[in-house]
Amino acid sequence: MSKVLIPLVEGFEDIEAVTVVDVLRRGGVEVVTASVGGENPVRSAHGIDIAADTTFAEASVAQYDAIVLPGGPGTSRLKTDEVFERLRRQQAEGRLICAICAAPTVLVEAGVLAEGLHVTCYPTSVLELDRPSAAVPVVRDGNVITGQAPGSALLFALVVLQTLRGESVAKKVALAMVTDVL
Amino acid sequence: MSKVLIPLVEGFEDIEAVTVVDVLRRGGVEVVTASVGGENPVRSAHGIDIAADTTFAEASVAQYDAIVLPGGPGTSRLKTDEVFERLRRQQAEGRLICAICAAPTVLVEAGVLAEGLHVTCYPTSVLELDRPSAAVPVVRDGNVITGQAPGSALLFALVVLQTLRGESVAKKVALAMVTDVL
Numbered sequence: 001m002s003k004v005l006i007p008l009v010e011g012f013e014d015i016e017a018v019t020v021v022d023v024l025r026r027g028g029v030e031v032v033t034a035s036v037g038g039e040n041p042v043r044s045a046h047g048i049d050i051a052a053d054t055t056f057a058e059a060s061v062a063q064y065d066a067i068v069l070p071g072g073p074g075t076s077r078l079k080t081d082e083v084f085e086r087l088r089r090q091q092a093e094g095r096l097i098c099a100i101c102a103a104p105t106v107l108v109e110a111g112v113l114a115e116g117l118h119v120t121c122y123p124t125s126v127l128e129l130d131r132p133s134a135a136v137p138v139v140r141d142g143n144v145i146t147g148q149a150p151g152s153a154l155l156f157a158l159v160v161l162q163t164l165r166g167e168s169v170a171k172k173v174a175l176a177m178v179t180d181v182l
Numbered sequence: 183m184s185k186v187l188i189p190l191v192e193g194f195e196d197i198e199a200v201t202v203v204d205v206l207r208r209g210g211v212e213v214v215t216a217s218v219g220g221e222n223p224v225r226s227a228h229g230i231d232i233a234a235d236t237t238f239a240e241a242s243v244a245q246y247d248a249i250v251l252p253g254g255p256g257t258s259r260l261k262t263d264e265v266f267e268r269l270r271r272q273q274a275e276g277r278l279i280c281a282i283c284a285a286p287t288v289l290v291e292a293g294v295l296a297e298g299l300h301v302t303c304y305p306t307s308v309l310e311l312d313r314p315s316a317a318v319p320v321v322r323d324g325n326v327i328t329g330q331a332p333g334s335a336l337l338f339a340l341v342v343l344q345t346l347r348g349e350s351v352a353k354k355v356a357l358a359m360v361t362d363v364l
Contacts, residue, residue: 015204015359179331
């Protein structure tokens with residue numbers, strides 16, 4: 001069974017976090033949401049209090065097939081040594097790293113985005129990213145998947161699922177959600 | 183300020199509920215989430231515990247510009263006398279009633295869907311609906327807006343916002359979310 005870690009911080013983008021959890025669990029992936037600041041529940045960008053499954057400190061010791069970072073105005077709170085170190089370990093193990101919206105900037109600061117790797121991100125984060133980026137919904141390059149914004153959260157989640165569990169599982173989930181974005 | 187009530191029950195569809203809250207709050211709408219069963223937090227269809235703002239019994243005494251019903255496997259729990267009565271009051275006041283996925287079936291059982299009104303819903307709910315329905319993402323007819331599935335939740339939420347706050351507010355929110363579905 002694939003296992004995915006989703007770090008949550010106060011101000012995470014509601015749709016971006018919840019869509020990834022929903023789509024991956026529909027696809028039979030074990031998803032662990034983890035509060036980076038330790039607070040629980042964690043308040044989203046738009047005032048929804050969501051219970052994290054555990055703390056980041058506890059969750060991060062395990063291995064994960066993917067780490068997925070939601071964006072939102074709270075993204076700067078993801079920029080901690082503990083998150084950076086966990087991302088570097090993920091990179092060293094050659095496992096999947098995913099980030100959407102403003103969160104690809106966390107990958108740059110953690111030093112896990114290889115030079116020349118293609119990515120996408122939220123329009124206002126492009127300059128901070130300092131990587132070849134395209135204004136497209138989702139980019140997969142090497143072991144990194146990036147998404148642009150809440151408007152591309154569903155496709156982003158489906159591409160993460162497709163990468164972890166294959167085309168047919170992802171297509172089946174997309175069909176049940178009545179979407180043709182994939 | 184527009185005010186919207188979103189009833190939550192165990193097993194509500196995660197994306198459908200959260201997308202509506204996110205989009206409406208981005209558009210300056212006051213959103214009240216209310217636990218119908220009284221439990222708090224309320225567990226979503228995919229195991230996310232979300233804190234409701236209040237209970238349905240407390241919230242339902244107030245007036246709302248719209249009531250929005252998320253779907254999901256928990257939809258049958260929305261079929262209570264208390265919810266039916268609140269929907270009938272909303273209908274009698276000529277105010278907006280919205281439902282997505284399996285939730286349009288709640289409107290039929292509450293008796294608030296006028297004969298001949300056009301709607302959409304989740305494919306497997308069509309027979310239960312017994313209304314002229316189209317396999318399209320979103321339908322607005324009279325004071326009723328219906329949506330089809332998680333895959334159309336973003337458009338559904340934007341159409342509710344557009345109806346409450348106008349084209350320019352909805353377009354601005356869509357732009358910030360980087361989506362062209364509207």
